[in-house]
Amino acid sequence: MDSIDEMILIGKKLESLGLIESSHSGNISVRNGNKFLIKKHGKMMGSLNRDDIIELDFNDEKGYEIASSEVYAHRSIYLNTDAKAIIHAHTPYAITLSMFFEKIFPVDAEGKYYLEYIPVIISEDPVASKDIAEKLGSTLKDHYVAIVRGHGTFSRGKDLNEALKYLTICESVSHLKYLYDLWNSNVHIC
Numbered sequence: 001m002d003s004i005d006e007m008i009l010i011g012k013k014l015e016s017l018g019l020i021e022s023s024h025s026g027n028i029s030v031r032n033g034n035k036f037l038i039k040k041h042g043k044m045m046g047s048l049n050r051d052d053i054i055e056l057d058f059n060d061e062k063g064y065e066i067a068s069s070e071v072y073a074h075r076s077i078y079l080n081t082d083a084k085a086i087i088h089a090h091t092p093y094a095i096t097l098s099m100f101f102e103k104i105f106p107v108d109a110e111g112k113y114y115l116e117y118i119p120v121i122i123s124e125d126p127v128a129s130k131d132i133a134e135k136l137g138s139t140l141k142d143h144y145v146a147i148v149r150g151h152g153t154f155s156r157g158k159d160l161n162e163a164l165k166y167l168t169i170c171e172s173v174s175h176l177k178y179l180y181d182l183w184n185s186n187v188h189i190c
């Protein structure tokens, strides 16, 4: 199985896990030396074909216009970290909590084991902007995963498997904190 096959498989997995809120959202990439493979703009994450993936150069922007709209965020993360793979998805619970917190601290054991906290990146221009690209490159130096407020989650890893692990842990942490806080507030009301 090559990197493109893995990207197709992970795209299907993201959809089956309910981590894609709308059919054409999210993106995925893999580092390949001085280049990176990334999903093209407008392609559905859950049903990618080999033709839906494009290889781009870090130093030459040829082809960037047909790549995912978050192509500059992916490039910035690769240039600032040792990431070998990146996943971005519109994870519903993480997006919801990102509107209320600047850091999300896990309340569950698995979340605490893997993450001290999840940083929330705040921007006036939270989609496909240079501001977000710079902030993600900087934040993901020290974190495997971060949430762009009101937009979605970006995770990195030594491969797609690890990037998926941190993306799903982020959503699990957010889901459990959501339930914990909801239950906690109801108990107090009662």
Ligand SMILES: [Zn+2]
Residues within 6 Å of the ligand: 025, 026, 088, 089, 090, 151, 152
């Ligand atoms: Zn997005």
